[in-house]
Amino acid sequence: MAAESNASARSAETDKLWNETGVDPVELHLGKDSGFTLRAYRMSDTLPGAKAAEEPETDADEAAAKEEDAPVEDAEGRPEADEAAVPEDEDAPEPDASAFEDDEEPEAEVEEDALDAAPEEVPVFLTRKGKLLVFREPEALVAYVRENDDHDLAVIDEYAELQERLTADDVSCDEDDTYELDLVVANLRGGHDAWEPELLIKAAEVGRDLGYALKNDSIVGALSPGSPLDDLDETFRVVVEGGLRGKLAKRRLRKNDSQQAAIAWRGVIAKVNDHVDWRG
Template sequence: MAAESDAPERDAGTEKLWNETGVDPVELHLGKDSGYTLRAYRMSDTLPGAKADEAGDDDADTPDEAEDEVADDADERPDIADDAETVLPEDPDAAEPDPADFADEEPEAADEEEDALDAEPEEVPVFLTRKGKLLVFREPAALVAYVREHDDHDLAAIDEYADLQERVAEDDIVCDENDIYELDLVVANLRGGHEGWEPELLIKAAEVGRDLGYALKNDSIVAALASGSPLDDLDETFRVVVDGGLKGKFAKRRLKRNDAQQAAIAWRGVIAKINDHVEWRG
């Protein structure tokens, strides 16, 4: 597989294809293996999950329907209906009930559900994933053949997928330099010490790591790179270094306070989890 510096240039037709479909080929290097997959970004409310939730709401019983069902059930089971009319006498020696016993036991759950309904749509990554696995193809021809013949994966949910199926060719699997992720170099680079750290390499690793954590629904990956985590703080510092200027100089000093071995161990864990979710194809 070609290194970044040897990556071929895209021709006009290839650029047009990826621009019009809003999809990009991605090149992943993971340990001893490497290959290609596809990624797109779409608004969360345009993907199947949002539509499924709406469909579920339509299937729910209305209050009137629910009352009718209860009434019908009671009619068919007279023993229950009779018991419902029986009133037991109060026990004069019973303890006074605690008002707290009648409080809503799940206010936080209700609030979370309401927040989820009110949440604004956001742009999210969609990969060539299927049944919790990321499909990665060692050869462009194999990737193109799969896309042309299959639509039983998550990327098929985007509106432009049918157009992509018809138009994509082997020569179109040319990755932009920003879409080439050398995760196989991350751990070794971190272990090499602060002076040898490559900010661009590690920033890109964090970018694709977050995307894959979300797309694969892997909470461990998401948490490891979440805002405020040690790896996220390290990523933010690298970004300041890349921006340069006075802040960049201070950021370089901050980097030296990071434990290189701990950072390498944390990243090794993230990459191992990503590897666990990869399904390699020929």
């Protein structure tokens, strides 16, 4: 099934569909099962929930505001004196400006907050209620997309167009979008000489994407910057680049415990598997 879809070249119409919608079919191999799902990358500020919308002020809010501003009357119905209206004592000392400095937010912190809020490109999958929908057959994927919009991928602007145009022939994945997670653990256990950097780099890529899309802190943490698996991934990337740095990176790889790496990756793949909803 999966091998056949990759064996045949995609048509120009299929390439046009994926390019114009900014979506790609993804093929996942997990243990004894494999299938297809969809993934898109979008800027975080274009997705729902990126910015909290300001609620329009209602008549009740306006009335409450006016009531707050109204003068307070004393027991005889006369307006009480407003503290702000009391004449200032000209002989009173000037207030100490330094007393207000603590109330001002440091410029560095403001800049840091602005950086934290900066939009970034994030993955959006065919996920629903914390589960990744994966379809064993292209026809099942197409039928679901055409009939449903109650999942996370439906938030993208191009989803309605995808529903209209998608056919089973379009569910043909590029090699870059095919992830053989079922081979990762066995490859790592085979020892340093058997390791396939491209296989393991791609596994880390899709692992990070899925961890983010599924909002799974355990997966995200296992592949986050500074983690052993992330360090291993960075080393593999240097090896693939080649040159002198690549040779030095190969030596560095030998310092990694292959069994520990296999155990760590087995945990990540198991968590991904726990969040897959197999269909079709």
